[in-house]
Amino acid sequence: MANVNRRGFLGATGALVAGQLGAREATAGVGANDTIGIGVVGVGSRGTVLLKNLLQIPGVAIRSVCDIDPAHLEQGLKTVSEAGQKRPEGTAEWQQLLATDGIDVVVAAIPCDLHARLYLDVIAAGKDLYGEKPMCLTPADLDAVVKATRASKQIVQIGHQRRADPRFLETIGQVHGGELGSLVEGRILWSNSWGPLLGWFGQSQRSGDWIVEQAVHNWDVMNWAIRARPVRAVALGRNDLFRDRQAERDVHDYYSGVVEYPGGIFVNIIHSWVAPQKFNEEYTRLIGTKGGIDFNTGTFSYRPDQKKNDRPFGGGELNNTLLALQAFVRSVRARSEPVCTVEHGRDAVLTCLLVRTAVKSQTVATMEQLIS
Structure with missing residues (x-):
């Protein structure tokens, strides 16, 4: 899973995140001062990042860790005990974790094809959930998780940190306020020199393809900034670049496309795993009639006729994984809407599936056809 952590600057963020939270009906469960019992499902690379960040949050206790890999499981248990908490229960079965006493919340980072099954089980068990992106891999599963969440009283936050x-x-607040003028185009780049990643990441049925597993971050930002999901896409790509390293590999290690949003806004994406080291880069940018924003740096840049200097974000480096988990814990305590809802998670994946459909069909793909 993509690891896009920021490190350092944590000040002045609580109010910003709290401002995104809507009131939600209170339920019995964790009180404002109660310890939150957490079960962590999946402690591979991304799950370990989540676990270490959880251990930095006051008032949470890791009570169970689940992983099918014995080495990962043991390392996860050791990480908890070395942080000064009681060694938690360990299991290879998430159903056993869900039955463990004292579990209020599940935090999950497992292969993408298992997300829907686990997320539905967690909601049915009456636990709150922080589930990694992408939320699910099919429109039917996306709809099922949205429906189950809204029929429950559970807090479900999708891991778009x-x-x-x-x-x-x-910056998105300022975009919504008209800082860029009328929106015209977006630009997304994933230029990875640190791969290819193998195993389940290289199998489209399990990961959703890089078009879903990695680019879902960027499409969530675009949907958020534009306040819509797209209507159609065209794209081309290749999935034969690293077959010599993984025979069953069928993910697109290079593709490029154009996605159209309502109002004639076009977003270009280039996504590559064949980049040399000098070209290793990732960005999400949006441009309007007055100027543009690079979301990763928080920098606004303006057209010459605006006579305004570039304006960078002044907060320094950020650990947005920690910020997302802190926001989730606040939502659990307050029973308030999380910063990333299941609807956000659904629409980000639907955008990815639209692009994937265009790449595979080599024709124009429409959202209407995808969700019909």
Whole structure:
């Protein structure tokens, strides 16, 4: 899973995140001062990042860790005990974790094809959930998780950590206020020199393809900034670049496309795993008639006729994974809407599936056809 952590600057973020939270009906469960019992499902690379960040949050206790890999499981248990908490229960079965006493919340980072099954089980068990992106891999599963969440009283936050990042919260608020003028185009780049990643990441049925697993972050930001999901897409790509390293590999290690949003806004994406080291870069940018924003740096840049200097975000480096988990814990305590809802998670994946459909069909793909 993509690891886009920021480190350092944490000040002045609580109010920003709290401002995104809507009131939600209170339920019996964790009180404002109660310890939150957490079960962590999946402690591979991304799950370990989540676990270490959870251990930095006051008032949470890791009570169970689940992983099918014995080495990962043992390392996860050791990480908790070395942080000064009681060694939690360990299991290879998430159903056993869900039955463990004292579990209020589940935090999950497992292969994408298992998300829907686990997320529905967690909601049915009456636990709150922080579930990694992408939320699910099919329109039917996306709808099922949205329906189950809204029929429950559970807090379900999808792991798009940028929605708790001031660099995005502040700048998207200004975009919505008209800072860029009328929106015209967006630009997304994933230029990865650190791959290819193998295993389940290289199998489209399990990961959703890079078009879903990695680009879902960027499309969530675009949907958020534009306040819509797209209507159609065209794209081309290749999935034969690293077959010599993984025979069953079928993900697109290079593709490029154009996505159209309502109002004639076009977003271009280039996504590559064949970049040399000098070209290793990722960005999400949006441009209007007055200027543009680079969301990753928080920098506004303006057209010459605006006679305004570039304006960078002044907060320094950020650990937005920690910020997202802190926001989730606040939502659990307050029973308030999380910063990234299941609807946000659904629409981000639907955008990815639209692009994937265009790449595979080599024709124009429409959202209407995708969700019909």
